[in-house]
Amino acid sequence: MTSPTLVAVAHGSRDPRSAATVRALVDVVRSRAPGLDVRPAFLDFDEPGFGEVLAGLDRPAVVVPLLLGSAYHARVDIPAVIEESGAPDVRIADVLGPDPALLDVAAERLAALGLAPGDPGLGLVLAGTGSSHQAANAVVHRLAQRWPRTVAAFATASPGVADAVVELRAGGARRVAVASWFLAPGRLLDRVHEHAGGTPVAEALGAHPAIADVVLARYHAAAALLPAAA
Incomplete structure (x- = not known):
């Protein structure tokens, strides 16, 4: 049985460092799950757009929000784009935080x-x-x-x-x-x-293998609930 596509959706940013980090994280996810169809997507500012990725699906999919909290983007924006797309057999996974x-x-x-x-x-x-x-x-x-x-x-x-x-x-x-x-x-x-104000600030979490593993864990938990996985 073909595995569902993993759509890793981020908010997007006018700052190119953000999209570069998301794409690097997606590359790490791919490296840890060879053969899995993993696609990045963005709600705003960056390409490919989330709706565009959904329109190109040819199989069931799990959407993993690359978000640390369940705020407006997770609760409203992502479900709205999925509903508008009409894409069938799409399951939304939990956000990454607070793992x-x-x-x-x-x-x-x-x-x-x-x-x-x-x-x-x-x-x-x-x-x-x-x-x-x-x-x-x-x-x-x-x-x-x-x-x-x-x-x-x-x-x-x-x-x-x-x-x-x-x-x-x-x-x-x-x-x-x-x-x-x-x-x-x-x-x-x-x-x-x-x-x-000059206090030391640590770097962002970034494209860390442990985060890629959380992405995959969220994916597998949601994929098990798709009708095709029954």
Whole structure:
């Protein structure tokens, strides 16, 4: 039986670094699942567009949102494009976050700065995009609680990164750093750097093999629910 296509859909960005990271991640997914039809797609700004990819499907598909939270894009945009396309036998997988493997990758990015959660005197900010959907923000707050002396902050929501840095220093942290809860570099992560005011900021999660494995896990869980897999 032919496996369903994996459509890895990202939001897209005006910053070319973002799409490059998504395509690199898709390449890693392909390398870890030889023979699987894996296609990148973007909701906005970049090509190929999500609707275009759906229109080109010739078999059932699983859409894996390359998103760290279940906010507007996951809950509204992606289902709307699928419905508008009329593509049959398409299943939406869960978003990537809050899989613990992603938090481990965030710790690896911190390690590149010579830092680790729990280091003596170190306060950490786990910085994400932020959403008007408070349940999505709450996930980042819960993840931050897994690390000692760590608070969540957001590029587009409250609390902001600058306020979180001030809070940690006021609480006695001798050093402060920012861990990135962003899949790819781009304008929002650049905003985090700006708001951090010189505080070290770790790189985005990027095209890491552990993230590719989460993509595949999401795919297989959703593919099992397709009628063709019954």
